[in-house]
Amino acid sequence: MSKLHTYLLQLGDNSMILGHRLSELCGHGPMLETDIALTNISLDLFGQVRNIFQYAARLQGGEATEDTLAYLRHERQYLNCLLVEQPNTDFAHVIARQFFFDAFQKLQLESLTQSKDADLSAIAVKSLKETLYHLRFSGEWMRRLGGGTEESHLRLQAAVNLLYPFTYELFVETEAEQEMKEVGIGVDLAKMKSVYEEEVHRLLDEVGISIPSQMNTYSKGKLGIHSEQMGYILSDFQYMQRAYPNMEW
Amino acid sequence: MIKTLLRIPQGEISEALAEVSDPEIPVLTILDLGVVRKVEVNGKHVRVELTPTYTGCPAMDTIGADICSALEARGFVPEINLVLSPAWSTDWISAEGRVKLVAYGIAPPLGEDLDKRALFEGAKVIPCPQCGSTHTKMVSQFGSTACKALFRCEDCLEPFDYFKCLT
Numbered sequence: 001m002s003k004l005h006t007y008l009l010q011l012g013d014n015s016m017i018l019g020h021r022l023s024e025l026c027g028h029g030p031m032l033e034t035d036i037a038l039t040n041i042s043l044d045l046f047g048q049v050r051n052i053f054q055y056a057a058r059l060q061g062g063e064a065t066e067d068t069l070a071y072l073r074h075e076r077q078y079l080n081c082l083l084v085e086q087p088n089t090d091f092a093h094v095i096a097r098q099f100f101f102d103a104f105q106k107l108q109l110e111s112l113t114q115s116k117d118a119d120l121s122a123i124a125v126k127s128l129k130e131t132l133y134h135l136r137f138s139g140e141w142m143r144r145l146g147g148g149t150e151e152s153h154l155r156l157q158a159a160v161n162l163l164y165p166f167t168y169e170l171f172v173e174t175e176a177e178q179e180m181k182e183v184g185i186g187v188d189l190a191k192m193k194s195v196y197e198e199e200v201h202r203l204l205d206e207v208g209i210s211i212p213s214q215m216n217t218y219s220k221g222k223l224g225i226h227s228e229q230m231g232y233i234l235s236d237f238q239y240m241q242r243a244y245p246n247m248e249w
Numbered sequence: 250m251i252k253t254l255l256r257i258p259q260g261e262i263s264e265a266l267a268e269v270s271d272p273e274i275p276v277l278t279i280l281d282l283g284v285v286r287k288v289e290v291n292g293k294h295v296r297v298e299l300t301p302t303y304t305g306c307p308a309m310d311t312i313g314a315d316i317c318s319a320l321e322a323r324g325f326v327p328e329i330n331l332v333l334s335p336a337w338s339t340d341w342i343s344a345e346g347r348v349k350l351v352a353y354g355i356a357p358p359l360g361e362d363l364d365k366r367a368l369f370e371g372a373k374v375i376p377c378p379q380c381g382s383t384h385t386k387m388v389s390q391f392g393s394t395a396c397k398a399l400f401r402c403e404d405c406l407e408p409f410d411y412f413k414c415l416t
Contacts, residue, residue, distance in 0.1 A: 033389035033399065040391040047305025051333060122334035126304055129336065129415050137390055 006176040012052035013080035019045030076224035083166035092155035102135035146207025169219035265319040283341025303395040358414040377402035
């Protein structure tokens with residue numbers, strides 16, 4: 001498979017697995033408005049994935065469709081980062097995970113709007129508009145939780161302690177990312193990193209949340225080596241296709 | 250700007266398209282909404298290019314099916330293509346569509362990128378579509394559908410939908 005195909009799977013799997021995590025909250029949000037917001041964001045992410053996987057399936061040819069890519073791969077063939085597969089422990093974890101991802105995705109999509117690949121650039125232009133809304137939502141909730149009660153502050157700090165170290169992986173370049181950067185299709189992660197840190201740290205400072213000094217060295221999600229969470233996600237996510245092969249909605 | 254480039258063959262085809270409305274905002278036709286990007290006619294064969302409002306908008310499949318039925322009913326052979334570029338913008342909602350939105354109780358999108366500056370955005374004023382008051386408050390940035398936010402009027406106390414600006 002081409003490097004572009006692999007790159008598309010990395011991009012798509014991030015949005016899909018995070019979209020799935022958010023869909024788990026449907027009917028379980030802490031209040032009606034946040035429940036609707038989180039599922040709306042999930043819907044946007046799945047919309048973005050559909051565009052990416054339709055394109056990847058065209059590249060792959062043969063029997064591949066957006067659905068085979070979504071449902072019929074094995075765990076090690078999913079190329080999402082570890083951050084997005086972390087569980088919905090509490091609302092602070094949901095928001096911190098979302099904020100760390102949205103801040104990254106905003107920069108990544110901004111850069112991809114300039115991609116030399118016309119399909120990818122069109123998808124990025126479209127998706128970026130939605131991602132700006134997501135970032136606004138998660139950023140505002142970071143402020144509310146961080147500057148809210150003692151309890152909300154403590155919970156957000158706990159979530160940041162656990163999740164911030166996963167942002168390390170976002171900037172560990174894979175072979176596919178390196179090649180796509182070199183041919184002007186992909187993004188330059190090294191350049192993005194300092195902007196990302198500046199934006200994220202600014203918000204964390206503002207609400208008095210400290211940044212853990214220890215970063216994770218687990219950074220192989222994008223290569224298919226996942227945390228223990230991934231198997232549980234897939235057993236739920238793929239259930240219908242595994243139980244009733246080729247079923248259609 | 251792109252809108253002016255859009256030429257829809259008058260007569261039966263434009264009539265058929267004007268019959269199709271957004272299933273979630275039935276007062277808007279797809280022409281008001283600006284999602285029809287191109288129409289090519291070759292004899293009885295009609296190819297319609299559609300662009301989604303939001304990438305995950307579930308209404309797009311319904312809209313495609315409704316266009317097919319409206320054209321088939323007039324003896325055409327329709328083909329629907331989804332295109333992403335250029336990306337849909339709320340600026341493409343027609344002036345007539347905006348008037349219909351207000352009459353329906355949905356505040357139409359403000360121009361500019363007033364409502365999505367990430368991280369440190371300023372406040373914005375959305376007039377209440379019921380009483381016209383500008384004393385309104387956003388309840389939730391995400392509303393009943395992907396394209397709307399939920400507001401409340403602090404004067405007449407009615408909740409209302411705001412069609413989010415996407416430019």
